[in-house]
Amino acid sequence: MKLCKYFLVLFAVCVSSFVWAQNDHFHAGKVIPEFGKIAEVEDMEALPENAQFKVSFDVAKQAKAGEVNRSFDTVARFINMHHAAGVKKEHINLAVVVHGGAVKDLTSDTYYQAKQKVENKNKALIKALHEQGVTFYVCGQSAAYYGVNQSDLLPGVKLSLSAMTAHALLQQKGFTVNPF
Numbered sequence: 001m002k003l004c005k006y007f008l009v010l011f012a013v014c015v016s017s018f019v020w021a022q023n024d025h026f027h028a029g030k031v032i033p034e035f036g037k038i039a040e041v042e043d044m045e046a047l048p049e050n051a052q053f054k055v056s057f058d059v060a061k062q063a064k065a066g067e068v069n070r071s072f073d074t075v076a077r078f079i080n081m082h083h084a085a086g087v088k089k090e091h092i093n094l095a096v097v098v099h100g101g102a103v104k105d106l107t108s109d110t111y112y113q114a115k116q117k118v119e120n121k122n123k124a125l126i127k128a129l130h131e132q133g134v135t136f137y138v139c140g141q142s143a144a145y146y147g148v149n150q151s152d153l154l155p156g157v158k159l160s161l162s163a164m165t166a167h168a169l170l171q172q173k174g175f176t177v178n179p180f
Contacts, residue, residue, distance in 0.1 A: 029080020031089060032128045035068070036076025038084060052091040053082065056167060056175045062101030066118035069105045072096065072125050074180060079132055089132065095170050096129075099139035099163035103148055106138055111152040123154060130156045137170075139163035 026037040055078070063069035079092055098106055104115060105122045112120035126136065137160040138153060150159045160166040167177060 029077070029084060031079050031083045031132060032076045035073050035125050035128060036078070036080045038077055038081040040084075044085075047082075047085050047087060050091070051082075051087050052093075053078075053087070054093045054173070054175045055178050056095040056097055056170045057178045057180070058163070058167065059096055059098045059102045060100035060163075062103075063105055063122065065116040066121055068121050068125055069102060071102070071180075072105070072122060072129070075129055075134060076125065078178075079129075079134075093133065093175075094129075095135045095137060095166075095175060097137045097139070097160075097163050097166045097170070099142040101142075101146075103138050103142045103146055106136060106154050106157050107148060107152050108154060111148065120154075126154050126157070137163075137166040139166070 025039045027039075028034070029036055029038050057071065057075055057078075059069065059071040061069075061071065075094055075096055078094065079089075082092055083089055104112065105120070106126065107115075107120065109120055109123075112118075129136075136154075136157045138148070138157055139162050140159050141162045143149070143159060153159065171177070
């Protein structure tokens, strides 16, 4: 039994060392340095000159209370990595459609603290993304389910009839949906 525990501890140390080493490859981006860490990719296929992106992200999973929503951080990473790869900031047009429990991650401190008992760590990230032109749409159906009103949302977050509606309208404007 002791030998088994020894191997489990050794395995955990090796795995955590590998993960830690992997994280050493990531660094802050230049557009949103506080969020969306990126890694350099050597020998990658070059992006087309003057590449333009109109992408919507679908987010339904809520972050753990008091943590940044990883899906929102992915949006910052998208901006940072494409800018680092030479895409002009004005050629990156992003939207985030939020539904399900993730709606709570876009709420003011008053609402968030009343429900989660901690500060909403997503505020600074949402503000930074807004400053880069990212638009956030909250599913009105999910908002109604969780008792979230427009006044409960962070500044600049838009309330849509539904997530389905927001995605359909964005697709009509030429946005593709990011599968992550």
